[in-house]
Amino acid sequence: ERSKWPKETIDLWNRLYKKDAADIETIQKSIVHHVTTTLARAAYNMDNFTAYQAVALSARDRLIAQWNETQGQLSKADPKRVYYLSLEFLLGRSMDNALLNLGLKDVYAKGIGQLGFRMEDVVESESDAALGNGNLGRLAACYMDSLATLEYPAWGYGLRYNYGIFQQRIIEGYQAEFPDYWLNFDNPWELPRLDISIPIYFAGHVHSFQDEYGVTRHKWVPGQSVQAIAYDVPIPGYDTENCNNIRLWRSKPTRVFDLTSFNEGNYEKSVEDATQAEKITSVLYPNDNTMAGKELRLKQQYFWTAASLHDIVRRFKKSQRDWSDFPEQVAIQLNDTHPTLAIVELQRILVDEEQLNWDDAWEIVTRTFAFTNHTVLPEAMEKWSVPMFEYLLPRHLQIVFDINLFFLQKVEKRFPNDRELLKRMSIIEEAQPQQIRMAHLAVVGSHKVNGVAALHSNLIRDTIFKDFVEYYGSDKFVNVTNGITSRRWLNQANHKLSELITETLGSDAWIKDLDLLKGLNKKVDDKVFQKKWMAIKRANKVRLAELIKERCGIEVSPDALFDVQVKRIHEYKRQFMNILAVIHRYRTIKSLTPAQKANVQPRVVIFGGKAAPGYYVAKLVIKLINSVANVVNQDPAVGDLLKVVFIPDYNVSLAEVIVPASDISQHISTAGTEASGTSNMKFVLNGGLILGTMDGANIEILEEIGEDNIFIFGCLAHEVEDLRYAQRYRGVPMDPALQGVLAAIEKGTFEDPKIFQPLISTLTIGKDYYLISADFASYLRANQAVDAAYKDQDEWVKKSIRCTANMGKFSSDRSVKEYADNIWHIKPFKVVDNQQID
Ligand code: GL7
Incomplete structure (x- = not known):
């Protein structure tokens, strides 16, 4: 029983019960300690993964100390x-986030740097x-x-x-x-x-x-x-x-x-x-x-x-x-x-x-x-x-x-x-x-x-x-x-942009109070700021281009418009519509004269996402994307005007590289089907524009950033039932551009058309449940609007800045506070540093 301990015992505990200091030497000692004891390795016998393990174990010690303190104080109160x-x-x-939240990112980077490892490589070793x-x-x-x-x-x-x-x-x-x-x-x-x-x-x-x-x-x-x-x-x-x-x-x-x-x-x-x-x-x-x-x-x-x-x-x-x-x-x-x-x-x-x-x-x-x-x-x-x-x-x-x-x-x-x-x-x-x-x-x-x-x-x-x-x-x-955490999705994933924001706003308080980003609105017309902003976007695109080269073997130009749709593959999310429009774009480019081609906005269309293993139609969409990519990327008549990429094994870490590099991201679900979406928020927070439908959180994003900074198309949620009905019983014909695209697939332009028959048959009149045909024309128009807007880089950069500046609402801090105040009725409880046992 602790209460019966003699004073000397309690004093001894209190003397020993101190948090580790956060200086570089203490940190290095703890890393080396874990290398040589927990991991049973020697310095000359270490790779990046061992370094990752040692840094992780060292950070973990500190986390556990905080965890213990928090749980102890909570139990008591x-x-x-x-x-x-x-x-x-x-x-x-977890590592980057743990170090950031502990406030030790810089000293750990320095500490491991002096020990012969680059923090970037160490971080990458974590799965x-x-x-x-x-x-x-x-x-x-x-x-x-x-x-x-x-x-x-x-x-x-x-x-x-x-x-x-x-x-x-x-x-x-x-x-x-x-x-x-x-x-x-x-x-x-x-x-x-x-x-x-x-x-x-x-x-x-x-x-x-x-x-x-x-x-x-x-x-x-x-x-x-x-x-x-x-x-x-x-x-x-x-x-x-x-x-x-x-x-x-x-x-x-x-x-x-x-x-x-x-x-x-x-x-x-x-x-x-x-x-x-x-x-x-x-x-x-x-x-x-x-x-x-x-x-x-x-x-x-x-x-x-x-x-x-x-x-x-x-x-x-x-x-x-x-x-x-x-x-x-x-x-x-x-x-x-x-x-x-x-x-x-x-x-x-x-x-x-x-x-x-x-x-x-x-x-x-x-x-x-x-x-x-x-x-x-x-x-x-x-x-x-x-x-x-x-x-x-x-x-x-x-x-x-x-x-x-x-x-x-x-x-x-x-x-x-x-x-x-x-x-x-x-x-x-x-x-x-x-x-x-x-x-x-x-x-x-x-x-x-x-x-x-x-x-x-x-x-x-x-x-x-x-x-x-x-x-x-x-x-x-x-x-x-819904909301997203600014810590991971801006501060960690786009560190350069995050530094620019802090420097511009004069403080990093925005990391905990995302509404402060509004201060960037003042900088929209500032040429020097615009230049820095775009340079960071370009650097992020270069990094993604390298990843694409490495993982897919495809060379893409960072000067092209990066158009991204990454999310689970699902019929309601309509990746199928996206790739059909890509085929349309491909066929259009092929029909142009060289003079006309000079006016085409080059685009890299990037897909990523997993299909449920038993979801046959969704898996066929992946196959179609890859078949189209195969043909388009090798067609000399197209060159850099259009590239199609499917990045395998989309996950959180990949998202952290992809999101900051997008110019446009697509959130194009049939209205009323995507409850919210949250990647839409991540892209816009990183200065990427949205091409989307009036669905889920897109609507509220539009309200916050203004309609000039988002590309919206397609039917509205309340129109969906009537459109389905009209399709089924009034014999509405299929969109003509879409007919052309389907004919191209059926002609065998992209591998054996038999493969794609089950996919194409989901568009049969009366069966097109997700209304691809009904939305197709306005989708193509919206895509043209994107191309035109991107050509005007002076305006584009303003849109991009306005996007980030007005995303404060979508912080998960705001969401969580609403839950706490209106649903859970709980209050914050502040843990005090370095308590003594009593
Ligand atoms: C989802 C919704 O589809 C998605 O739009 C929403 O953002 C998310 C979180 O609220 O919840 N619903 C669902 O069943 N899954 C989702 O991702 C799997």
Whole structure:
């Protein structure tokens, strides 16, 4: 017991309990210490990777010290915390960010420099932590950075997958997938907490009985168990002592093997069961915006939510407060419907284990949870088949049915005799077999539901949750427009620009208060500033051109317009439309006289992104892009006027190189399909213009930067249904330019046309769900407008500066503050430096 220690012991601890100094020599000593002890290497026997490991271990020591301090002070003060439950955290690399946020980037660079290594090379040796598919996971990572920076008491909870998102290679133009075994070398950015092990149960049956007061109670008698082991990932805030935590769970077999099969002498079967347990956190499902419906995925979801809640409840119980205080101490944010089972699990804990009555428990549950919806795409809506759910979680199924029953009884009272309404709102869909609608469960179990951009939040109110808005009133449904962290997406990714901004504004305060970028508006007409601005863009383009040369073997000119579309490959994002317009451009160039060609604006069209391994049509789009690139890039009649590039294995680190180098980026989803998008924000923040539709956050970006600095085309969200209808029933003909393009493909201009037939048939009149034909003409016009605007470099640079200057709104600091103030009701908690133990 610490309180019984003699004074000398406490004094000794306090003397030793000092943070390491941040001078270069201390840092170098710690690097060398790790090289020679932890890594068991010698100086002459080191490569960049060893240097990376040593720097990482040294930075990790400091992170852990901050982490410890933060968690210790939080435990003592016990303020309300938020828990961000996300199946994906797409963190990317950690080292550069850790050093930046610790405020030690420069001394570490100097320190390792003197030891014979270049920081740039060392940083490049780190591979990405890719525990996410796309935007949804990257958003969670940006939010964790902002939560720590703004000193909010917050924890993330997720899964520690052995395999992150697959690595993509392009083989003969096709995507091939390879496993991303990212844990080959120890991961210095995590702290294994092997002492924190939580039993998680599955299957079995429910035992019902009368308690001593004659009340019917239920007890789950599970049939299987596994263990959840905690791995903590420290998340340091920028320019603060606060260091938050992401706790990732790993599944392990329970130590005591299944006794029945063991006693039956079935040793092999018990070992087999143990292996099954490890599978739960083996792999990240590679689908983005589509639901796979696999049993293992449901297991992942329960495993993760049950372990996290167990942890949260244990922490709450330490304070000996009354259960009714739970929502005063705990806010839980559901990142999409993936963690919705947490609602059911908390109700089960309160009713079955803590013996609260149903209504009191439900009041606590609904005041605790809030839910973010990230999509309206029907194929992404999570539903679980009742029989499968019942097998894995028999008691939870009963609870879901009870939640639904009590909910529908209340709806019926408010809106009597409307059976259709009950059917629409029910958590259970009457299908064969019945399905549990997770989005409905999430809405019913939460006190706030938010969309991720203004348009999207309005859409969910008017479509998928319309009945719920009528029932609950509109206050429950709010908007929080997504944001991105300026630390990674400007300061780190575009360091030169960041320095210019700091020098121009006279301070680096903008890194924590992005609205200060507005000060750049004064510089729009300043010729000297413009020149510096464009020089940085060009340097970024040179760097990307080198990467393209290295990875794709294609030579591109940094003087051409760089036109970028990098994101998951999906029909609704319409990379297909982009490549069709590229074909149109190609055919146009080929038809020009040499004199006419002299007027063409040279363009490099850059694609990147992964398709879900089972998404056939999306994979054909990748093949088409590569086939077109093959023909165009080798056509002497085209030369530098048009180049097409597909950069393989798009990930966070690549984005950090691509984003700062774009002149134009494309965000061209069919209106109403992209909930927000966040790469649009990253590009504009880096002075790249957008070619986009009136969709997701594009609309709010337009509002901030002004319509002269963005290229908008295409139909509006409210027109989509009518256009589909007209296509289907009024025989609207296909756009003539598009017909020409399809004819060229069908003629075999780009490999055997048979390959692309399934792709082309998605454009058949009446089937063109994403309205490529309807938008094609205005898309081509918008592209021409881009070319014309780019030719006028004097005006272009002004647009570029205005873009960056007016992006303050899209800081994830702003988003997180909105969540904290309006949804979680939590306050910042400032960690004080270098406390003594008492
Ligand atoms: C997404 C949306 O598609 C994307 O537009 C949004 O920016 C992101 C974060 O809010 O969420 N929804 C979704 O299911 N995925 C997304 O990326 C996978």
